[in-house]
Amino acid sequence: MPDSPQITPDVRFIEALTRHQPVLEAYCHANLARREDAWEVLQETNLKLWQKSADWNPDTEFIPWAFAVTRFTILSHFRDRSRDRLVFDPDVVESMATDTELYANQLPERQQALGICLAKLKSDQRGLLHAHYTEGRPLREIARDTRKSESAVKMTMLRLRQTLAECIQLQLRKSNA
Amino acid sequence: MNPPLNSLENRLLDLLFATREHDDQSARRQLNDLLRGDANARATMARLLVDEQALIGRLRQDNIVSILQPKPRLAAPRHGLGNASKSSHAWRNRAAAAAVLIAGFLGWLTLRPSSATHGSPAIQPIAVLRENADAVWNGASPAAGAGLIPGTLKLESGMVAIEFTSGARVLLEGPAELDLVSGMEAFCRSGKLRANVPPPAQGFTIITPSSRVVDLGTTFGLSVRRDGGALVKVMQGKVELRRGDTVFPLKENAAASIDPEGLPSPADSPDEAFPSEENFKERLAAGERQTAARWKNASSHLANDPAALLSFTFQESTDSSRSARNHAAAASLESHGSLVGAGWAEGRWPGKRALEFKGQSDSMLFSLDHDSPAATFLAWVRVDSLPNPYHILLMPDYRQASALQWMIVRNGELRLALSNGVDGPGSPSGWDGPVKAPAITSLDFGRWVFFASTYDSKSGKVVHYRDGRQIGVGYFEHKLPVRFRSFSFGNWSAVSESVSSGGLYESEGVRNLVGGLDELTILSRALSPWEIEYIYNQGKP
Numbered sequence: 001m002p003d004s005p006q007i008t009p010d011v012r013f014i015e016a017l018t019r020h021q022p023v024l025e026a027y028c029h030a031n032l033a034r035r036e037d038a039w040e041v042l043q044e045t046n047l048k049l050w051q052k053s054a055d056w057n058p059d060t061e062f063i064p065w066a067f068a069v070t071r072f073t074i075l076s077h078f079r080d081r082s083r084d085r086l087v088f089d090p091d092v093v094e095s096m097a098t099d100t101e102l103y104a105n106q107l108p109e110r111q112q113a114l115g116i117c118l119a120k121l122k123s124d125q126r127g128l129l130h131a132h133y134t135e136g137r138p139l140r141e142i143a144r145d146t147r148k149s150e151s152a153v154k155m156t157m158l159r160l161r162q163t164l165a166e167c168i169q170l171q172l173r174k175s176n177a
Numbered sequence: 178m179n180p181p182l183n184s185l186e187n188r189l190l191d192l193l194f195a196t197r198e199h200d201d202q203s204a205r206r207q208l209n210d211l212l213r214g215d216a217n218a219r220a221t222m223a224r225l226l227v228d229e230q231a232l233i234g235r236l237r238q239d240n241i242v243s244i245l246q247p248k249p250r251l252a253a254p255r256h257g258l259g260n261a262s263k264s265s266h267a268w269r270n271r272a273a274a275a276a277v278l279i280a281g282f283l284g285w286l287t288l289r290p291s292s293a294t295h296g297s298p299a300i301q302p303i304a305v306l307r308e309n310a311d312a313v314w315n316g317a318s319p320a321a322g323a324g325l326i327p328g329t330l331k332l333e334s335g336m337v338a339i340e341f342t343s344g345a346r347v348l349l350e351g352p353a354e355l356d357l358v359s360g361m362e363a364f365c366r367s368g369k370l371r372a373n374v375p376p377p378a379q380g381f382t383i384i385t386p387s388s389r390v391v392d393l394g395t396t397f398g399l400s401v402r403r404d405g406g407a408l409v410k411v412m413q414g415k416v417e418l419r420r421g422d423t424v425f426p427l428k429e430n431a432a433a434s435i436d437p438e439g440l441p442s443p444a445d446s447p448d449e450a451f452p453s454e455e456n457f458k459e460r461l462a463a464g465e466r467q468t469a470a471r472w473k474n475a476s477s478h479l480a481n482d483p484a485a486l487l488s489f490t491f492q493e494s495t496d497s498s499r500s501a502r503n504h505a506a507a508a509s510l511e512s513h514g515s516l517v518g519a520g521w522a523e524g525r526w527p528g529k530r531a532l533e534f535k536g537q538s539d540s541m542l543f544s545l546d547h548d549s550p551a552a553t554f555l556a557w558v559r560v561d562s563l564p565n566p567y568h569i570l571l572m573p574d575y576r577q578a579s580a581l582q583w584m585i586v587r588n589g590e591l592r593l594a595l596s597n598g599v600d601g602p603g604s605p606s607g608w609d610g611p612v613k614a615p616a617i618t619s620l621d622f623g624r625w626v627f628f629a630s631t632y633d634s635k636s637g638k639v640v641h642y643r644d645g646r647q648i649g650v651g652y653f654e655h656k657l658p659v660r661f662r663s664f665s666f667g668n669w670s671a672v673s674e675s676v677s678s679g680g681l682y683e684s685e686g687v688r689n690l691v692g693g694l695d696e697l698t699i700l701s702r703a704l705s706p707w708e709i710e711y712i713y714n715q716g717k718p
Contacts, residue, residue, distance in 0.1 A: 015328065019316075019317075019328075022230075022234055022316070025230060025234075026226075026227045026230040026231065029226055029227070029229065029230040030223050030226040030227050030230070033193065033196075033197070033226055034197060035233075036706075038230075039647060039706070040650075043647070043649075043650065084200075084202055084205070087193070087196055087197065087205065087208070088208075088209060088212070089209045091213070092209050092212045092213055092219075095212070095213065095219060096212065096219045096222065096223055099219050099220045099222075099223035099224070100223045100226075100227075102220075102223070103223045103224050103226075103227035103228075104227055106227065107227060107230065107231055107234075108315075108316070110227060110228060110231045111231040111234055111235055111315070112315055114228070114231050114232060114235050115235055115313075115315070115333060118232075118235060118236070126236070129232060129236060130236045133229060133232050133233050133236060134233055134236040134237055134707070134710070135707045135710075135711055136705070136706075136707040137707075138198045139194060139198060140198065154191070154194060157190075157194075158186075158187050158190055158191070161186070161190060161225070161228075162183055162186060162187070164228065164232070165183075165186065165224075165225070165228065168228065
């Protein structure tokens with residue numbers, strides 16, 4: 001026997017935890033609105049879930065249980081941060097709870113719809129989204145490098161987001177029809 | 178004409194930009210007040226943020242070239258984690274010792290080991306993703322060479338070759354959805370495939386929503402329609418279609434259309450209606466050319482980063498080379514690599530060269546002369562097995578205080594440690610860390626993996642990455658700056674008797690890496706997570 005206590009979770013747990021990573025990340029992101037915060041909370045949550053894996057009954061749904069553990073991690077994240085470092089106040093996060101759960105649960109469908117919607121954009125539009133959202137570049141940096149004003153870049157971004165939002169809505173209606 | 182902007186969405190995003198990017202506290206208050214007072218605003222905000230995450234997940238998969246060329250992020254010398262995190266929060270200072278966090282799942286089919294796993298983390302794959310031509314996945318996104326365990330693969334576009342442990346080879350063309358069941362069985366919900374089944378795999382079965390296609394040692398094509406019906410064509414040998422207890426044999430060159438109820442009827446279908454190996458080869462070759470061009474561009478940007486101390490790409494080498502050139506702009510003569518034992522092999526793609534480490538004394542030696550408050554190590558490594566307690570990636574001279582050591586442990590952990598010289602200069606039995614992160618399992622043996630670790634002495638923070646995603650975070654206690662001096666890659670130098678066992682070593686002995694090195698970069702700043710993700714995406718095979 002090794003001297004340290006070992007946690008060897010059920011293979012169904014590992015499968016569920018890994019499969020639902022995107023949904024959990026989306027849930028963290030919807031609560032915290034900053035990628036770095038969401039990442040940090042996701043990692044702490046994964047660790048907690050791993051340690052508590054024995055508490056999960058594989059015959060029950062994974063996501064509600066994982067969301068509950070995530071909420072605790074978010075609460076302790078709020079305790080550790082000064083208010084001005086967070087995007088949302090704790091009471092606002094609480095009042096958004098139903099909505100964040102609802103939309104985080106829809107992530108797989110929304111992402112699939114988004115795939116179709118992104119394909120309809122021009123490549124420079126996708127490139128702009130990529131630079132801001134995937135690479136995490138601030139709008140002012142994009143503005144500087146493309147020799148545009150920050151407000152022009154922001155306006156383009158707002159229009160793109162709106163186009164995508166409308167397209168996602170349409171795709172979801174289509175696939176539910 | 179542009180459509181008018183939705184005012185609520187517009188307002189929320191605007192306030193969010195101001196809060197996140199400019200730390201605008203007044204915008205932050207307005208945002209929170211708006212959300213407090215308006216249920217519609219709360220629902221819209223939640224939706225926008227989930228879609229933002231969906232967007233990140235989606236764009237991450239597609240190899241989108243950024244609109245901004247060249248990459249100023251890679252060119253601007255900067256310490257720390259970049260603007261976003263600097264302004265967002267102060268990282269919590271946790272216990273100085275390693276805080277191992279289980280994260281960074283690339284997709285659930287390529288499992289990470291648990292930090293508590295002892296011994297080689299053996300997970301039995303039932304198949305391997307052999308090759309990948311422009312695959313775009315939804316969900317699990319295994320890379321070429323990844324071992325696959327039971328689960329669902331959703332291929333949106335592109336083509337992949339999956340080889341099952343039974344010997345069956347399946348070419349799958351997107352859009353397709355395939356459940357891997359065992360080495361002998363897969364469930365195709367939709368999409369087109371070609372299965373090549375050698376004699377040992379006779380009986381290999383593809384289940385469709387309407388029937389079972391059992392192979393009797395052949396090549397066949399299968400196309401599953403959205404309604405659950407299917408088309409089967411036997412190119413060689415024969416197959417059996419089964420529906421309940423009823424068996425319909427199908428001979429060579431025959432094709433059958435199966436209705437959604439599972440009833441077959443003779444059909445006429447050319448071989449070209451199914452994926453072919455020839456077409457796959459062409460797509461692979463085109464993909465490799467693209468990858469090589471993209472990588473070349475990104476790697477030269479990286480080598481010219483003012484913080485780049487070392488950049489080994491091995492592209493200049495020949496089979497008889499016994500040295501490796503440091504392509505970093507500021508390379509000194511001593512920084513070129515000298516090979517000890519190590520030979521040459523093919524790297525991430527045909528034509529890409531790599532170093533091969535097999536023997537117990539194989540290594541590459543080089544020397545830098547630089548002090549810096551931060552560091553990043555990046556390496557494309559192929560681990561063939563983990564036979565030793567420790568497998569050295571980068572080993573500094575043991576007498577050197579404030580030097581970083583990078584290794585992979587038998588249980589698949591990636592570790593970074595910093596000699597703190599606490600016991601006095603010349604005998605650094607004291608080490609900060611190691612900061613550990615579970616990084617690989619036996620499923621990764623034989624495939625190219627991108628390891629990255631960063632350290633910033635300002636916060637003491639160490640971050641480990643695998644294939645562009647964070648897998649662990651921890652802190653070094655003493656927050657010492659880094660001294661880059663002489664290093665050995667793939668092995669440690671023969672100075673074992675002097676090295677004490679303080680924390681890092683459980684036993685003396687063999688510590689060589691068994692595998693390959695395709696690229697190695699060292700920088701004197703801590704790259705941000707986004708830069709590392711970018712570099713991975715530009716260089717992934």
